[in-house]
Amino acid sequence: MRQKVFAGHALRRLREKLGLKQGELAHRLGVSPSYVNQMESNQRPLTASVLIAISRTFGVDITSFGAEDLDRLVADLREATADPLFRDLELSLQDLKAVTNLSPAFAHAFLRMHVALGRTAEWRASLDDMLTSGLGTADAKLVPYEEVRDYFHYIDNYVDPLDRAAEACAETLGILSGADPRAALTAYLRDRLRVEVEPLPLGRSASGGDEALSQFDPRARRLRLSPLLSPAAAAFQLGTTIARLEHKAMVDGLVANGGFRSATAGEICRLALHNYFAGALVLPYGRFLRLARTLRHDLDRLSHETGASLEQVCHRLSTLQRAGLKGVPFYFAKVDRAGNITKRHSATRFQFARLGGACAVWNVHQAFESPGRTLVQVGEMPDGVRYLCLARTVSAPVTRHDAPQRVYALGLGCEVSYADDMVYADGLDLKAAPVARLGVSCRICPRPDCDLRAFPPLDREIRTDPDNRAVVPFTFT
Known part of the structure; x- marks a missing residue:
């Protein structure tokens, strides 16, 4: 079933750009002013007929009213608000969706502030190291790179x-x-x-x-x-x-x-x-x-x-x-042996961690154990969306005798709904195939039973039992 389009922010921005009042926009679209008000406040979705009317009347690309960008914003906000700083606020998923739908610009501003706050905390925590090793300047360069990554992230990596x-x-x-x-x-x-x-x-x-x-x-x-x-x-x-x-x-x-x-x-x-x-x-x-x-x-x-x-x-x-x-919406990532994501692009709802390492269950890590082979994995993110995940190693040429061998894993994937378009799904029973339970990163992953968990989520209370020891030495609420 096609997802309903709640894009009141985009409709309001279009109206304000054209200098129209709600009644004037309603007249141009052939609907009532109250209907425009309900759509702008996300009480009602934009129907296909309204989207077509917008496109014909104003020459607007209706794909700009899609929900994919908002889905990414909600996921990024969810990761940011998992910070212990916000634990007592008990922000729900509905709260985050409401903020994103009503004012995506505010959501972007909040994320920028949170990244800046995190960088400040990291700088303070490692001040001694920076003063002695001179890494302060190099560390500061990470922020512009992340800003550029976000730029491509929010335009579906298409220019x-x-x-x-x-x-x-x-x-x-x-x-x-x-x-x-x-x-x-x-x-x-x-x-x-x-x-x-x-x-x-x-x-x-x-x-x-x-x-x-x-x-x-x-x-x-x-x-x-x-x-x-x-x-x-x-x-x-x-x-x-x-x-x-x-x-x-x-x-x-x-x-x-x-x-x-x-x-x-x-x-x-x-x-x-x-x-x-x-x-x-x-x-x-x-x-x-x-x-x-x-x-x-x-x-x-x-x-x-x-x-x-x-x-x-x-x-x-x-x-x-x-x-x-449009082609099949893919995510693409390039990962080094240490688990650092050196490239990340996504036209899907698949989320990469903004901070910290990638999920250890993801098959990009296993690719290093099988160089040259294309690994296929059915993975499910915490939001329930399943992906066909491909992973394959590539090597950069060695330029001199004492140069290290640079090996990377490439990750490429799409939602399983596109499996018929993928040769890698041939012979794979998507209903019976084992499903890898993926997460964005351990710091925000809600899964309580992952044996590969490195540390507990930041937004949960940790519990330990000195009388009982499991693979992961703690549980959480």
């Missing part, structure tokens, strides 16, 4: 103007229709943007750090690429340069409208948008969506057919959320 610009360029070059991406992009840079592409000698980067993979000289109009780059990685670097040179105004506008609180966050977002364009260029939306549907999202075949890396394929699948031409 329409950049995506369409990349697709138009790819159509011109014939990418995914026979042309070699690296050769086509190299010629495009040379002929259209007057940029020569040359090999980069092996050696340390200009800053003295690890092996340099690319260097761009804007004055000489020269891009140098390391021979260590795979063809897919080289094509990606070419794409980021095209984004930087040809779509600077568009990227600058997106960053300016992002409302970032620091110049650092804006610069990080600018790099992320360049990367987004590159991913959309080497895997153009329409062609890649059709191929993904035809191959039923077989990751290995998609990588083989497109020449893209497995990580590029997984990341691109998580961005196929264009209005009117």
Whole structure:
């Protein structure tokens, strides 16, 4: 059954933007003023006929009235309010939904304040370490990264103007229709943007750090690429340069409208948008969506057919959320051996922890025990939504003798309702298959019987029994 759309905040924002009173909006939509009042206060949902009337009358994309963004806000608020600071307030799920529905802007403001409060507490707790090891500056850089992650999180990881610009360029070059991406992009840079592409000698980067993979000289109009780059990685670097040179105004506008609180966050977002364009260029939306549907999202075949890396394929699948031409909604994550989530994107209701490590039951951790194999797991989050979870390891190339081997696990998943679109569900009895009981993180997970629990939830009272010892040495209310 389709979820009812309660989006009073979006309707009210549209009315205020148009400078209309409730009675005037009601007249334009052909409904009563009292009905508009009830919809804006979320006493009644927006029906299909009302959404169609809004779209036709005002030329508004009705997908902006969806509930997915609000679902994420509620989940994030639930995690934040699990903090012991709010324990005596006894905030219920209905309280959080009410706040989110009536004022999502306030919910965003609350989350920003809570993250800032948490960072302040961490800074105070580790002040001695920072003073002695000089980590204060590096620690502060985490906040802008999280701000950029939230920016993409709340737009379903889809940037329409950049995506369409990349697709138009790819159509011109014939990418995914026979042309070699690296050769086509190299010629495009040379002929259209007057940029020569040359090999980069092996050696340390200009800053003295690890092996340099690319260097761009804007004055000489020269891009140098390391021979260590795979063809897919080289094509990606070419794409980021095209984004930087040809779509600077568009990227600058997106960053300016992002409302970032620091110049650092804006610069990080600018790099992320360049990367987004590159991913959309080497895997153009329409062609890649059709191929993904035809191959039923077989990751290995998609990588083989497109020449893209497995990580590029997984990341691109998580961005196929264009209005009117949506793909399967996926979450995508990249996790290192320590359990740190280095990339996280989601067009689903699947939630990643904002603070702390990921759930130990999630199969991304098991992937390190079976390198090169695609693991399939049916997982259920505490809200009852079940997902088909895929996990697979990838390795970055070793650049020198004393360099460590960098191995990551990629996590990709969708709700089980899309199982028919997934080759990985073939032969899997979704009604009888074992279900992994997942959580966002131990700090907010309500499950009382998980043997892999690392520590108790913050919003529950802990109980210990000296006479009885179980795998987990405590229980909670």
